[in-house]
Amino acid sequence: MSASYVLLGLLARGPMHGYELKHAYDQRLPRAKPLAFGQVYSTLGRLERDGLVTQAGQDQAGGPERTTFAITGEGRAALEAWLSDVEAPAPYVTSALLSKVVVALLVADPARATEYLSAQQQAHTTRMRELTRLKSDQDLTVGDHIAVDYALTHLDADLRWLQSALHRVADLHREVRS
Amino acid sequence: MSPILTARDVTKTFGVQPALRGVDLDLHEGEIVAVRGRSGCGKSTLLHCLSGIIRPDGGQVHFRGERLDDTGEAHRSELRRTRFGVLLQHGHLVAELTAAENVALPLLLGGGSRRAALAAAATWLGRLGVAEAAEQIPGRLSGGQSQRVALARAMVTQPEVLFADEPTGALDSLAGELVMQLLTRVAREQGTAVVVVTHDATIAAYAERELVLRDGAVDPTGLGVAVGTGA
Ligand SMILES: Nc1ncnc2c1ncn2[C@@H]1O[C@H](COP(=O)(O)OP(=O)(O)O)[C@@H](O)[C@H]1O
Numbered sequence: 001m002s003a004s005y006v007l008l009g010l011l012a013r014g015p016m017h018g019y020e021l022k023h024a025y026d027q028r029l030p031r032a033k034p035l036a037f038g039q040v041y042s043t044l045g046r047l048e049r050d051g052l053v054t055q056a057g058q059d060q061a062g063g064p065e066r067t068t069f070a071i072t073g074e075g076r077a078a079l080e081a082w083l084s085d086v087e088a089p090a091p092y093v094t095s096a097l098l099s100k101v102v103v104a105l106l107v108a109d110p111a112r113a114t115e116y117l118s119a120q121q122q123a124h125t126t127r128m129r130e131l132t133r134l135k136s137d138q139d140l141t142v143g144d145h146i147a148v149d150y151a152l153t154h155l156d157a158d159l160r161w162l163q164s165a166l167h168r169v170a171d172l173h174r175e176v177r178s
Numbered sequence: 179m180s181p182i183l184t185a186r187d188v189t190k191t192f193g194v195q196p197a198l199r200g201v202d203l204d205l206h207e208g209e210i211v212a213v214r215g216r217s218g219c220g221k222s223t224l225l226h227c228l229s230g231i232i233r234p235d236g237g238q239v240h241f242r243g244e245r246l247d248d249t250g251e252a253h254r255s256e257l258r259r260t261r262f263g264v265l266l267q268h269g270h271l272v273a274e275l276t277a278a279e280n281v282a283l284p285l286l287l288g289g290g291s292r293r294a295a296l297a298a299a300a301t302w303l304g305r306l307g308v309a310e311a312a313e314q315i316p317g318r319l320s321g322g323q324s325q326r327v328a329l330a331r332a333m334v335t336q337p338e339v340l341f342a343d344e345p346t347g348a349l350d351s352l353a354g355e356l357v358m359q360l361l362t363r364v365a366r367e368q369g370t371a372v373v374v375v376t377h378d379a380t381i382a383a384y385a386e387r388e389l390v391l392r393d394g395a396v397d398p399t400g401l402g403v404a405v406g407t408g409a
């Protein structure tokens with residue numbers, strides 16, 4: 001799971017408490033699925049068990065949230081290996097959006113298809129507007145920007161793909177009729 | 179509140195080719211509207227009819243209750259200079275003038291003093307983050323800087339409506355993002371209504387709503403193409 005590597009990446013910059021880690025994580029990946037405290041500790045537990053992090057002391061106050069964790073040599077090696085490992089481009093396209101658009105364009109009657117595709121495009125456009133509004137927020141961190149761009153770029157790709165699918169089908173009908 | 183700019187059943191034909199086939203649009207005070215659609219669907223022609231650059235063949239365009247489509251060129255060009263701002267894909271800055279002089283130009287043409295016009299230009303260049311470009315000629319500016327200077331020139335008269343036609347079409351995505359952020363920010367601060375023509379969904383997303391054209395008519399589905407009929 002990539003959350004554990006994000007935690008290792010944060011610890012590579014210096015030892016931290018679980019509590020600090022949670023905040024550093026949320027700050028760097030602000031629009032990612034938020035990490036629950038429980039998940040931070042269970043992940044740290046697993047990393048410790050695997051020898052990738054180690055306890056590096058307790059604060060005065062004590063308690064589990066005051067245990068400082070540090071990355072180990074093995075942890076650095078694991079992080080390095082993960083970073084070197086190129087993400088495989090998905091070999092198959094699997095998406096509910098693809099299935100629905102194919103059904104709408106190739107199977108459903110035109111009126112029904114138009115209704116769905118129009119609503120889908122509207123939903124994407126509305127979300128893109130919300131995200132764009134966020135980007136104009138002056139206090140956005142670089143992490144925020146990167147995550148918002150990720151979402152926006154993917155929504156834009158969906159829309160471009162939808163447009164070319166619509167035009168391909170329209171062209172096909174035009175050819176068939178002429 | 180009543181709209182400041184309206185188009186009713188606007189048509190325009192070039193030769194035998196209809197470019198607009200009865201377009202309606204209401205633009206409200208301070209509103210930002212995107213006009214989208216595939217290339218050739220009539221976006222630029224609509225913008226030209228709305229801003230009085232060309233006269234439609236049929237229908238009506240009103241700006242603050244005044245009919246634009248049947249008034250003469252002199253009056254329309256006066257309106258364009260004083261109450262409208264225009265930003266095109268390529269800034270069309272005057273190559274021989276500095277950025278500051280380019281921005282001051284609309285005020286000078288309106289009879290303003292050189293001193294006041296250059297002061298206003300400096301203010302606008304500063305607001306758009308290109309103060310350092312003031313004394314440069316356009317040939318020495320990057321694409322993003324040029325568009326910000328052109329935006330300053332479009333806004334320096336504090337127009338009531340800004341018409342932008344593919345304003346980021348020649349820029350890379352980060353420069354385009356900056357231009358759109360500045361454009362929408364200053365428009366909101368000034369209460370300027372904006373009509374922005376674009377084929378790009380990421381640019382249209384800066385608007386509050388969008389109008390999609392298909393073959394010269396408003397497409398209520400927003401898809402810009404008929405589904406499965408070949409139209
Ligand atoms: N000045 C002109 N003379 C002849 N045809 C034109 C002229 N301007 C636009 N057209 C035609 O009108 C249609 C709409 O053009 P335009 O408004 O520029 O589309 P868009 O901006 O959406 O790409 C196109 O078919 C285009 O070729």
Ligand SMILES: [Mg+2]
Pocket residue numbers: 221222223
């Ligand atoms: Mg155009």
